[in-house]
Amino acid sequence: MIVLAYLRQQKISKKQAMITGRREMKKSHKCEVIFENGGILATRRYSYADIKRMTNSFKEKLGQGGYGCVYKGKLPDGHLVAVKILSKLKGDGEDFINEVNSMSRTSHINIVTLLGFCFHKTKRALVYEYMPNGSLEKLIYEENYFKLGGRHLGWDTLYQISLGIAQGLEYLHQGCNSRILHFDIKPHNILLDENYCPKISDFGLAKICHREESKISLLDTRGTAGFIAPEVFCRNIGGISQKSDVYSFGMTVLEMVGGRKNIMTGAERTSEIYFPHWIHKRLELQEEFGLQNVTTEGDTEKARKMVIVSLWCIQTNPSIRPTMSEVVDMLRGGVDCLQVPPKPYLTSPSRSSPTIPMSMVV
Structure with a gap:
């Protein structure tokens, strides 16, 4: 009986393997x-x-x-x-x-x-x-660079990286023949060359759309928890558009500024769990940010500029967020010209609870 059962199971396994193989071949074809048909073979x-x-x-x-x-x-x-x-x-x-x-x-x-x-x-x-300095997340989080024996990148480098990412997104949204929405901007998908010039990578979730399309439709939620714009997973907030990438950019820059994950459930104080709210309160009360390696007035100005711009980018209402062209102008301009944005209330799903549709962080 045991031998018959084994032979039967082997037959079933072979059949399943053949079915799976046929499916893969169909996908391949x-x-x-x-x-x-798409003319992609122009790429080697x-x-x-x-x-x-x-x-x-x-x-x-x-x-x-x-x-x-x-x-x-x-x-x-x-x-x-x-x-x-x-x-x-x-x-x-x-x-x-x-x-x-x-x-x-x-x-x-x-x-x-x-x-x-x-x-x-x-x-x-x-x-x-090949990008010799790898991905951004290996260099911005305190836990990573202390572990690897590295150091803080410095505020001039962080500022130039944020400006470079903004310019890359501006190009995808405005400079291509077709508008490309990335939908997965995060530190892991930003690669750095030998001069720490940032390059956006990983376009697996990208969507190509016509320039005249101001809003697009998606059948599924796409992106990474902690960086997904609220309207992508909660459609009554607003339409999905290039502003969804703007939100992800803002969350990425805030992690660069804080040297930590934006949502950190293991924080000692409740007020420190969600970094965007913590830094917004400091900004509103005109308190020192207390950030790492701020040693000069130039460092202070760059850090403040990055904070204000990124907080504008993560506004809950997509219509309030700037376009990437405006973000580039804001980063290049003087910090005194920037107004403090309203406190953003809604966040994307937390990293620890990606199944929760929306979290309110007070």
Whole structure:
């Protein structure tokens, strides 16, 4: 009986494997059709053998996430690259198609360059320019740079990074032939080159839309808890638009300013759990921010400018938030010209409770 049960289970497993294999092949075929019809093949396409060669059989891992792993590689001409290997194809492969399609349309100093891709049956990879300083989150959180023996980046560098991210988003919203909404701006998706020039990466959730579209429709909530604009998961707040990226930018800059996660449930005082409210109160009462490494008047001015601009960006009502063009102007202008924004009341779902639709932080 045990042998019969085992053989039956083996037969079922083989059948399931065959069904799964057929599904993957269908997805692969659909992606091939989209690539060919969409004209994306203008971006260089590599074979899986090419990918293995350039990464020396995946010898040096740079990072890992829910999408898969990133490896360091080298092209035949000696140029270093980062190769992202996607572990599984979501839905019909729309994330992969999105990333290739979106990034093949871009060319900007603050957008990471897609050098090519691999799509062979179930094997998928993206080849990017290599960023020696990695992603922003490794360098801005106190817990990270103390652990790694690093130091505070300095306020001039932080300011230049925030301006660079803003310019990259302004380009996506206004400078491309088609408007691109990113929908996943966060420190993990900002890469830094050898001079700490920021480059926006990871366009898997991006949406390409016509310039004349002021608002767009989404069938699902997309983004990362803690950075998602309120209107993306609660549609009665306002329409989804480029202002949703503005919100995520504001939350990213606030984490750069605070050197910590915006929502920190382990904080000693209740008032310190949600950083945007804590810093807004300091701003309103004209108190010292008490931030790390502020040593000169220039540091104070840059920190204050970043705080005020980011608090405008995370306003609950999307219509009150500035556009990214206005954000760039605000960051370049004088701090004395900036008004203190109203206190933002609604936040995106907390990192610890991503299933909660909305949290009110008092």
